[in-house]
Amino acid sequence: MKAKVYVMPKNGVLDPQGKAIGHALGTLGFEGIGEVRTGKVIELELAETDPAAAKAAAEEMARKLLANTVIESFRVEIA
Structure with missing residues (x-):
């Protein structure tokens, strides 16, 4: 069975990579x-x-x- 874990920074946590991508776009x-x-x-x-x-x-x-739950949230999908 396959599982996908999606990990994202929590709201309010600085995301410098996201800011760099936004600027580059x-x-x-x-x-x-x-x-x-x-x-x-x-x-x-x-x-x-x-x-x-x-x-x-x-x-x-x-x-x-897989996630640093202090600064990241996650969700799991099963396929």
């Missing part, structure tokens, strides 16, 4: 760009066959390693 002539936030997507192939158990395992992995 402006210099390339793209207009109307508001705030840009960057994150990461982590795909996991899990041996678990029960979707609920797979989601719980992926959430535990995110809390313990």
